[in-house]
Amino acid sequence: MKNTLKVERAKLNMTQQDLADKVGVSRQTINSIESEKYVPSTLLAIKISEIFKTTVNDIFRLQKGD
């Protein structure tokens, strides 16, 4: 699953730790999502999209084979 988390974060000038604190996970989890090693749960994806005031589909996109 592709995501634009890094871009969205950069737009708001937010660090991984800032985002992690806001959604209640560790910085490592945010890093793993950005590097596409970990696919977040629906709940976490919604929390992240709410932080960036956008929809889940705008941040997370399915890839071929997903």
Added chain:
Amino acid sequence: MESKTNNNKGKRIHKHFKKMGIGIIVLALLTGLIIKLSHIELMPTQKAFFKVFVMNGFILGLLFVALAKEKVEDEMIAQMRLKAMSQTFIWAVLYVIIRPFMDLVFRDPVQDLMGQELVLAMLFGYLLNYYSQKFSNK
């Protein structure tokens, strides 16, 4: 927004138990080493007692490390724990199957597998798997 899904926060002990667990492991190791290296003449009952003490100390220490909470116990950690647990279960089954054959090759005759030995192997397997996942995700 608090949800009970994906958090798996139950059945975890305080993070300080990790240090306590390591302390117990070191203590058990030191006891075992001192007894082994000092060549003290022990009676069979004393020998058995110290063996149980060292083994149980090791198991308890590893259990504390395995059950202790992380600084942030989130859904990725819960997923890693689950993956480590399921893989350890499979390895434990394979260990029980393969162990008698290893005995036949290296230590004839075949010895009974002790529960403590299996639990120790499972805890080691779980922690190795969990921490290798954790550090590869850093």
